[in-house]
Amino acid sequence: xxxxxxxxxxxxERVLVAGVSGSGKTTLSGRLAEVWQLRHIEIDALFxxxxxxxxxxxxDDVRTFAAEERWVTEWQYTSKGTDEVLPPRAQLAxxxxxxxxIVRSRLIRxxxxxxxxxxxxxxxxxxxxxxxxxRRDPERxxxxxxxxxxxxxxxxxxxxEADFPxxxxxxxxxxxxxxxWLRRQAGASGVxxxxxxxxxxxx
Numbered sequence: 738x739x740x741x742x743x744x745x746x747x748x749x750e751r752v753l754v755a756g757v758s759g760s761g762k763t764t765l766s767g768r769l770a771e772v773w774q775l776r777h778i779e780i781d782a783l784f785x786x787x788x789x790x791x792x793x794x795x796x797d798d799v800r801t802f803a804a805e806e807r808w809v810t811e812w813q814y815t816s817k818g819t820d821e822v823l824p825p826r827a828q829l830a831x832x833x834x835x836x837x838x839i840v841r842s843r844l845i846r847x848x849x850x851x852x853x854x855x856x857x858x859x860x861x862x863x864x865x866x867x868x869x870x871x872r873r874d875p876e877r878x879x880x881x882x883x884x885x886x887x888x889x890x891x892x893x894x895x896x897x898e899a900d901f902p903x904x905x906x907x908x909x910x911x912x913x914x915x916x917x918w919l920r921r922q923a924g925a926s927g928v929x930x931x932x933x934x935x936x937x938x939x940x
Contacts, residue, residue, distance in 0.1 A: 738894070738898065738906045738907075738908050739905065739906065739907045739908070740907070740908060741907070741909055741910070741914035741915070741917055741918045742917075742918075743907075745829070745905070745907075745922070745925075746905065747828070747905075748773065748925075748926070749773065749828040749829035749905070750773070750775065750806055750807045750808075750828060751775075751803075751806070751807065751808055751809075751826055751827045751828050751829070752766075752769055752773070752775065752808070752809040752810075752827060752828070752829045752830075752831065753809075753810065753811075753812040753823055753824065753827045753829070753830045753831070754766045754769070754809065754810070754811050754812060754830075754831045754833065755811075755812040755830055755831065755832045755833065755890050756832060756833030756834065756835070756840075756890065757833075757835075757840050757883055757886055757887055757889065757890065758840070758844055758883045758886070759840040759841065759843040759844030759847065759883055760833040760835050760840050760843070761833060761843065761912070761915075762811040762812070762813075762833065763779060763781075763811055765831065765833065765915065765919070766779070766809045766810060766811055768919060768930065769809050769831075769919070769922075770809050771928065771930065772919070772922050772923045772926055772928050772930065773809070773922070773926060774807070775807045775808055775809045776802075776805070776807060776808045776809070777808070777809050777810070778802050778808055778809075778810045779810070779811070780799070780810050780811050780813050780814065780819075781811070781813070782860065783795055783798045783799065784813075784814055784817070785860055786860055787860050791817075795814070795817065796817065796818050796819075796822070799818075799819055799822050799823065800822050803822050803823055803826045804826070810823070812824075812830065824897065824900075824901045824904060825901065827904060828903070828904070828905065829904070829905045829906075829907065830897070830904055830905070830906045830907070831906075831907050831909065832890055832894065832906060832907065832908045832909065833909055833915065834890065834891065834908050834909065834910050835909075835910065835911060835912065836910075836911070837887060839911070839912065840883065840887075841880075841883065844880060844883055845880070894906065894908075
């Protein structure tokens, strides 16, 4: 497993970004797509149909893009079968393993902003009101979901390394590490990237 300052042995063409909810998987996926000129598939948009109904075509769509040569996506929906499709095809996994205080504050800000602004997310769906943050059911409260899955990736990655030895894994432990690592990849690719948002400077 590589750390932030370790050089990548190759320029990847198929990338997974892992991390707990609120760690910034989608944001980093989009930025990596720019650096390496990959297609970013936001996997939430494939899963959620209208009224938050799971799309029956989800896994078929995942198989379709996974068969392509160049892509980056968030490593999610493992219980829905994506582990059978994505890791065997991916070359690189980037693990955002941030302190719990950082991912919690990020998720609270994101959920409040989406709920108050009624921001449209995928296929006409909008974040439910902030009152959902008071529910105890992880299926209805994203904060409860984050708590329930906080250590998921730390528990899973030893088995992932054993099951997918071809997969290069980079573990990034803080947003500052991620920014430093991303700038190194951009520099190696001759790409200029936008400065980080303020939240990337979190302590």
